[in-house]
Amino acid sequence: MPIDATAPYDRDNVFARILRGEIPNNTVYEDEWALAFHDIAAQAPVHILVIPKGAYVSWDDFSAKASAEEIAGFVRAVGHVAREQGLVEPGHRLLVNIGQDGGQEIAHLHVHIFGGRPLGRMISPS
Numbered sequence: 001m002p003i004d005a006t007a008p009y010d011r012d013n014v015f016a017r018i019l020r021g022e023i024p025n026n027t028v029y030e031d032e033w034a035l036a037f038h039d040i041a042a043q044a045p046v047h048i049l050v051i052p053k054g055a056y057v058s059w060d061d062f063s064a065k066a067s068a069e070e071i072a073g074f075v076r077a078v079g080h081v082a083r084e085q086g087l088v089e090p091g092h093r094l095l096v097n098i099g100q101d102g103g104q105e106i107a108h109l110h111v112h113i114f115g116g117r118p119l120g121r122m123i124s125p126s
């Protein structure tokens with residue numbers, strides 16, 4: 001069920017628990033600012049989630065409240081993972097769902113990296 005992106009940060013959300021090591025994950029990259037791991041229900045041959053280490057509900061929350069260092073570190077980590085996965089030359093897609101209409105289900109900012117095949121149109125007709 002989609003979350004309310006304006007709600008306060010829930011410290012028990014799944015990705016907060018992954019960051020605390022309480023839930024296992026299949027890590028592909030980690031640095032001071034970000035953790036990247038395989039999505040548990042991959043929707044493309046490559047489907048990786050990149051999350052900031054800080055407690056931010058959504059892209060909106062992050063872009064409004066994170067420090068310039070956190071933002072730079074996180075954005076660089078997303079680019080680094082895509083390069084490391086060999087996704088630059090064939091191309092790939094970044095996706096961030098935000099709140100109800102965006103279909104965001106986990107209340108900790110995450111960037112989806114999709115790749116490994118042609119990804120088709122941006123949004124399916126509803």
Ligand code: AMP
Pocket residue numbers: 014023025038039040041042049096097103104105106
């Ligand atoms: P969103 O709809 O943008 O909030 O996407 C949430 C994503 O998190 C979905 O693609 C889920 O498959 C993925 N997910 C949920 N729980 C886990 C988990 N424990 N480890 C990895 N990915 C997860």
